[in-house]
Amino acid sequence: MADVIVAGGGHNGLVAACYLARAGLDVEVLEASPVIGGMTATNEMVPEAPGHFINEASIHASLFRNTAIDAELELTSKYGLRMRRVDPAHVHLGFEGESIAMWQDANRTAQEIAHFSKKDARSWLDFVESVTAGVEIGLPLMLTSAVRPEPKQLAKALAKMGKHRKELLPLARWILQGHAEAIEERFEHPLVRGPLTINLPFMPFDSDASAYALIYLGVYHRTGVAMFEGGTGAFPKALIACLQDAGGRVRANARVEEILVDGGRAVGVRLEGGEEVRARKAVMTSFSPKRVLGELVPQELLSHEDQVKVRHIPTNETGARDYKLNIALKGKLRMPRHQEWRARTFPGDTVDLKLPCVTWNTHEQALDAFRACVRGEVPEHVAGLAQITTAFDPSMAPEGHDTYWFWTGLTPGTPNEGWDVARDQITERVIKESALFYEGLEELEIGRRPLAKPDIAERFNAIDGNVYHVDPIITRLGPLRPALGMGNFQAPIDGLWMTGSGTHSIPGISGMPGHNASKTLLRQLRKERRRGFLRRG
Template identity: 30%
Template sequence: MQSFSPDALIIGGGHNGLVCAYYLARAGMKVRILEARDVIGGAAVTEEFHPGFCNSTASYTVSLLQPKIIADMGLVERGYRVIERPKSNFLPLGDGQYLLLGGSLAATQQEIARFSESDAARLPEYYAMLETAATILRDLALEIPPNSGGGALAMLAGIKTARRFAGLSPLQQHEIIKLFTLSARELLDQWFESGPIKAAFGFDAIVGNYASPDTPGSAYVLLHHVFGEVNGKHGQWGHVIGGMGRITELMAEACREARIEICLDTPVDHVLVERGTAVGVRTARGEEIRASKIIANVGPKLLYDRLIDPADLPADFRRMMTGYQCGSGSFRMNLALRGLPDFTDLPGNGEHLKSGIIMAPSLDYMDRAYQDARRHGWSREPVVEMLIPSLVDDSLAPAGQHVASLFCQQFAPQLPDGRHWQEERGAAVASILAVVERHAPGFGELILGQMALSPFDLERKFGLIGGDIFHGRMSLDQLWAARPVIGAAGYKGPIQGLYMCGSGTHPGGGVTGAPGHNAANAILRERGFLGRWLG
């Protein structure tokens, strides 16, 4: 593609950057994306990690991608296809016990009734409570939050949000407030009596959350993971055929058709600021590129701590960003397997192997994992979720062999006592595989190759500060009109001409595309388009 002088430069070619670029280009702007790596997609990429074996390297499952974005970018027509999990989650519990959720409400109730008939009876009411809150999140996901000092538009956004909440019954308002403030254990204790059921639902509260299920506010993270959908079915999760990189490949195809210039191997070293206005960037090779709009698809911590001279930021803003919390406690592994694992509690090949296999049998287990990580730096008995996407996508591995995604918690962003992840990675991997081996004896003998990504590796490879998969903690002080901080919720910080479009903005982490969509809307409003190009 022939180079041009852009109207907008986007730092980072992750999915949100691609979405933002697409909407801006559709409105007539000339857009250039600068991606540090040699592949587009950020953390949503599919890569070969062992000869003949490919997998979603970091992000590994889909649900939160906005249907509007899928439609606007023509992803289905381009080849986007998602296979739903036949069951949602499989929890091996030990001693021949297990919990297998999903498929249908009746099937899940029947399964839960093996542990508690009372819990099975309450399940529809619990789901209805979550769906009420999730509906509000879905409605807010593609809206620009009210921003301190944002004028009339911010005021209207605040009024609109308040009306949504006021339209709920007092009981519904009560339940939603608890979702945003309670710990996951406190919330689940009010609904269920059985430990395995609490573990199954409580797991979502610690995914990408360096916290205990007893941490106040952890119930919201549980909610964040259930407001998505797959193929029109709310709360479903699934596997993208071709891996998560297929999403960003198709997005990049749409962008190139919109005449967006995508520059790979172009890391940005510095944002150029002149007289309080961002005017361009300087790349690691020393090239200066100028544009009227500079849009960061990197996390707020990376943007404001490493790419901008502190002297260009107001003191109050610097102070707020100093307190911005990053570090999701996550460790990712991709494994090449010669065959399928065999779980002691449910032997053989079945629908449970196509589910999210959660190796964390209780909330107490999850809490111990976190407390151990706080003391030691990483848990010696971590929380491990395994997916085997090759069971539904045979393009990922040779015939008869498989790939497994392991998403693991709790692993500190920085290790204590001066230790470094490069020294501790091997021991952490051993602790992860020991957990799997305990539930599926002989698992280690199946491994042909592996990729292990500690928090340090996630930061080095993808620019995720502290290895934070969400670009910042999903806590009440860093959500909605306070994400990333008060006064910067409208996808724009204190520097004129500089915007944010990544997961460090509303509505937060996951492969949603919503921050990219909303940032483009905010920029177009400033240009007088009033978002009509996004309608």
């Protein structure tokens, strides 16, 4: 019997487990899949392409690098984790060969923008200054409980607020704007507008307060973007080594089917097949809060109010969903047209366009795509991000081969013609348009692996194929994530705790929810020990 069971072996569950084990608790992690890591897993792609490895979901570690988790858990210094910065990490391509590279250095980005629009270059620097101020203010609050923030983190946020007080009004105005409105007001050139719409379509672009998604620019310019050597799966691999070194345990093929409750308190879990695994102090889940509270606990233990809250946790409300495509190739992709344009236009340019994520759709095409998704239609142009993952790490494919990666958040949540038809339509449109920029894509294909909404739901046990667990709309952030009254990681059942992307602070590869949930649980356990000591005394 463990002190704490962590149900779900994604990176947030593993981060939480590491902190708990290092605090002296006996921790066991249970993962439903045969491979540990959840959406940070790296696996072979398809049988017809042996030796081609893919990052099944996430690839970038930008948010993780805004935390102290790596240093505190000694993942790099002791457990072999290796990250390498990609700069520029994003490049937007034009259909005539032109491009704008987004560098970590905002001034360098502005220099490229100035080639197309001096006005946009000035606006870029002004906007990045405001957004970066927002990150500086918000980051301390992202690294603690949203309901009961640690005093030191609150003090840091207030200090940053004082430092950036001139940016507070521009910040408030930007956050309340619609995504499309914020872009169109500040920028005029299509090559500048395009990537800002495509990169993070969290909410319908015309919705008030949807512009908050542009916060990623502040993160990008603050710490840049890195990827994991050996694939994203190197991250959970290092976490497992850390956990085991602290005495913790990990089990794969251990699907949780029920949270066991005794005397009103969570005391363990029942696995598929009937095995019961008990916990002395707590059960923590790291998958969808809607599944935990709506399917795995006895509903009569929740109040009517809480049952209603759980039913209405949004997982498919924005109208658009994620889609992922990997293609194994028996040769190397080329981008000669765009590479030659950069060589002519920026003498001495060293950007290898095969390395960063690239976008090419226009602002208008992305707007049209979201509207089509809401109508249940497959967009004519499926706007998204593309990358040759083997350009970063050639070991992820046989020598001389490439693997192509494409992600979009702009596919319909509920396609009118059903997923069997929509999946094929999306895949063919993505490949046809990608081939305009990546020479050899269609001719070199060995095999493909598309992951649409139902595939993501099945592979990652994600309700509605939601990679964020809860829709990342602004009204479901902070203390409202996943629902009002459930924002402090503690479920409405004693002894049951939640972490993962559906809890504070943010989705993506960050580890922040795991860090925050474990720290909050440890504080609660210390309080319980003190109360027990006082009663005994």
